[in-house]
Structures are given as structure tokens and as C-alpha cells.
Amino acid sequence: MTAYRDAVRTALQTLLREDPRVFLMGEDVGRYGGPYAVSKGLLKEFGEERVRDTPLCESTFVGAGIGAALGGMRPIVEVMTVNFSLLALDQVVNNAAVMRHMSGGQFEIPIAVRMATGGGKQLAAQHSHSLENWYAHIPGIKVLAPATVQDAHDMLLAAVEDPDPVFIFEHQMLYGMEGPLDTEATPPSPWKAAIRRSGSDVSLIAYGGSVHKALTAAEKLEKERVSAEVVDLRSLRPLDRETIVGSVSRTHRAVVIDEAWKTGSLASEVSAILAEDAFYELDAPVVRVCTLEVPIPYAKHLEEAALPQVDRIVEAAKRSVGGG
């Protein structure tokens, strides 16, 4: 069994060993070993040229990553967390996403940007955001949310190989999670959703950290004779409409779980896809289980109440099935 953080590190090592164009930069990725200990030991193996500690200037080091990608490198930029990535949004939205199109296809920006996301550690309102939907809104970039140890590894390899800018959101609660890792197997396409558990009564559609809550909810539901299918979106842009619609066409009910606030969320987008493409398959209204529309509070009981939890998913699924 391998920890999620170690799977990311293994992928980083492979990339740094195999491709001289690859380098890693970000805040405290070197001497500190990465804020989540993902890059521990990499400075020693690859040196300061290729494992670069940056100043605290998100906008400029993300922009410099874009520039280095334009200049023929394959940068991996770690922005400590999505919360700090807001300082770099100009470079993401106005440069990374548009330069290929705005130049008539003359330039390519093969950059991979990794960041931690999500709440659950009592880090309060400035360190607990889930803003994947902001990124998934933007044409010109791609967005991945690895929920498993295998995906944490495979998706980073795929992102660096990809000719387009790819943003990877690693849920901060997953870094210590252990799971199987096969570095020899041919990985599935990162742009397709995965059925993590098959079921026939209701589809629980989730991504990132919420996938595991959905799986736990599915186990609980089974005890109550509700067969839940769990869909892991994996890629948030592009969204795999086919798998989403396919699952709901079998179960005829959908609960969408998203750690973002409900308004304007990816859960809303998935719901809209179901309304557009699976309307006549639905036997019950789509239910969204999202974070309450409050800044994430510090106190444990309040934070737990704000974020989507297993019980809320179970309750939503039962409501969906019962309401059919």
C-alpha cells in the first residue's frame, strides 16, 4: 500500500528522472520538503536548479511557469493551496488559458499546476476553500481531481505529458490515505469519469475528497437495501458527460456531492447536464449535497456541519429513492 503523497512523489521522481525539461517550483517544495511532504527528498536527488523554492509571489511564479513552458520547458508548479492560487488567477485566466487561441495557435503552454484543496482540518475560512469550479469554468485549461492513490500518480504523469495547461487539485485530507499503486500498469484516460462502485438504485456523483464520503455512504445505504453507484468525475474539465448520463440512465436517480458551495458549483453543472441529456431517464429530482453557503468556520462541530458529510449523502439518497 502506498500513501497518496508518496504516489505524487513517485510520479514527480519519474518525471524529473526521465525528462530534463521537467522541473518543480513552488513555495517550500525544496528544503522544507513540501508543505504536505510531497516533495520530500527531491531537492537532494535533483538539486536546486530543478527543485526550486520560490518567493511568496503566486502570480509571478505561476506566470514564470507559463513563460518557461512557452520557452520549451515542462514546469510543474506547486501552488501550496487553492486559497493562495487566487493571487495567481490573472496568470491562469488571462495568459495560460488564452495564449494558444489568442495567438492563432502559435503557442503551446505545457504547464502542470498542482495545489491542495478542500476543508476538514479546522483551518478556517481562508484555508479551506474548494474552488475547483472556478478553474473548470475556463476554456483553454484542463482540470483534474485525483481521488485515488493510483490517480494521484497517473494524473500527474498525464498532466506533464499533455500539451495544454493542466491544473491538478489534491484534496488535503487525502495525502495520508493509503491505497494500491501500480506504476507499471497502463493508466486509463485521465479525462474519463470512473465508476468506483456499481449500483442500481441511485448514482452518487462526486470528485476528489467527496468520492470517499460517497463510497462510505454507499456502504451504509447497502445495509438499508439501497444499491448506490458511485461515479468519480476525475476530470472536471472536460467533464465526461457520457459516463455521468450513462450511470443515471441505469439508476434513474442522482445525488451530486461537491465540497464547493452549491450556488454555481460543479454540482450545478452536473445537474444541468442531467437536465439536458437525461431528463427522461430521471425518476426523481436531482439532489445536490454541497457545502453550506457560509465561510468555513473554525470550530470542529461547525466545520463538520458546513461540509458535505456521509449522513447528509445517505439522507439525500434515501430521499431520492423514496421520492421516486
Added chain:
Amino acid sequence: MTLYISRDHALDLLRQMIRIRRLEEKSVELYSKQKIRGFLHLYIGEEAAGVGAMRALREDDNIVATYREHGQALVRGIPAGEIMAEMYGKANGCSGGRGGSMHLFSAKRRFYGGHAIVGGGLPIAVGLALADKMKGEARVTACFFGDGATDEGEFHESLNLAALWKLPVLFLCENNQYAMGTALDRHVSDSDIVNNPPAYGIPSESVNGMDVVAVERAVHNAAESVRETSEPRFLELRTYRFRAHSMYDAELYRSKEEVEEHKKHDPIANFQERAMSDELITQSDIDTIEADVAKEIAEAIEFAERGEWEPVEDITRHIYARDLS
């Protein structure tokens, strides 16, 4: 003051400045005829800065420019026709009609745009220089930006990062005295912009941006220093924009007298006068250049007029390497 340059050199500098001026004057006409739309930011008055700088750089150097970049693009070698077609929004424009006046690009000429978020190009330039340094390429990345960009956090962050990592960036601040409509002394606490870079350990110098020869010398020296040391340098090119910020600007923030005063330092008229008094060129040379340029611009317009509109079906091209839909 004697110029100390050759006749051919003088003719080239003059020709480049006149090309920019006439292209832009024609652009204004075409804007009023609605052939060109969107934002059109004119460089008129600032030609010496762009021509001096671009002539001092090598063909292999990287260029990152702003939304007021017609001059740099033209001197870099992007054909006038492709620039005009881009402003028309035609498929034969240098960005395929997707960029317009503010977003001129040319990969093969290492012209990385055409950036219209003030300060947003600086981190890109730092990254291009980082790539060159890591690959061992002795190339300079020249980054143009205006005085308004010095207000931005990305300006200070980029200077810091370029100095910290010793990256071969030549920062070229075209100080035209206004951040859109806000005068220099109303948008920076210290209007002596050259005082900023030394705080990051970057050598910094100010040059008369209305004097093409002075700019060319200063940029040449600074670029060679960047090339030798692989460390950043900073130049302030003091210049002045004769026209409005864009075609929408009623110029309520400055007086006509102020503009007229600056027009006495017209970089083209002054250079012609000096070159003639040094007996490097004659009126007949100027007439020849004007005739050549008039022909070039007429052909550029013809090229743009002849250009095709990209089919709407192709609208999703170039968003990703492969279409995702």
C-alpha cells in the same frame, strides 16, 4: 549634438520610425471607417523608444510587449500586412484574427505578444528567461511595459524573482508619463522610476526615450550586460504619447498645451533634423522613405482587405492542442 552613426544606420532608424507613424496614422483612418474595431492604442510620439530598443536587440532574443505594441511588432519583422489584417480581424492576420491590435504574436520571430493586462507580461518574461537559463541559451528576454505597470504587484515580484534567480531579463519601462489617464506623480509615490530596481539589486538607468540613438545605445549596452552576466537590467525610456490612450479617450486629464509642448520633441522630426544637419541624409532620402512606406502601407491595407474571414465553424480551433468537444 552629433549623432556618430553611419548614413545607412540613420536611414534605417528613420525608416523604421516612419513605418510605425504612417501605419498608425492610417489605422486611425481605418478605425473611423470601422474597418478596425475594439481598442486601438497608438504609439505615435513613442517611436524612438520602440525602434531604438528593437534595433539594439538580436533576432534571437525574446520579446514580450504590451497592448501598445504595433511598433515593436513591425520593427521585429512581422509584415505590415499581417499586422493590418490582424487589426481587421482577418484570418491572414498575424494572430489569425483572434487577437486584434492588442495581441500581435509571432512564434517564429520570438514575439510573445501583445499583453493587455498591465504588468501581466512581466512574469512571462521571467519564465522565458528561466527556460533559457536552464537550457543554457545565451539569449536576452526583453520585456516592455509602461509606467503604469510599476504600480502592480507583479512588477515588484518579477524584479525580485529575476534578481534572486539571476535571470537574463532586460526590463524596458516605456514611461510615457501616464497610466492611462493618471499622471505619473499621481500613481507612484516616487516618480523617479529608476529608484525601484536597485531595491532588488538590479542596475537601473534612465534614458531620453525621444532620442532613438540614445535609446539604441542604452539598450544595446544593457542587453550585452544581460547577455554577459545572465542577470537582469532595467532601463527607463522616458517618452510621451502624442495621441489619446485609446480611441475612446477624450483626454480630460491633460491640457492641449502640455501635448503641444511635448510635440516639440517629436522623435521623427528631431532625428531628421539632426541627421540632415550632420549631413547623413538629405530631404530626398526622406522623400524616398516616405514614398516607400506609403506604398508598403497601401499594400498592407490591400492584404488585409483581401484576407478571408475565418469560418465560424472553426471558432473552437486553438483552444486546446486537440479539440475536446
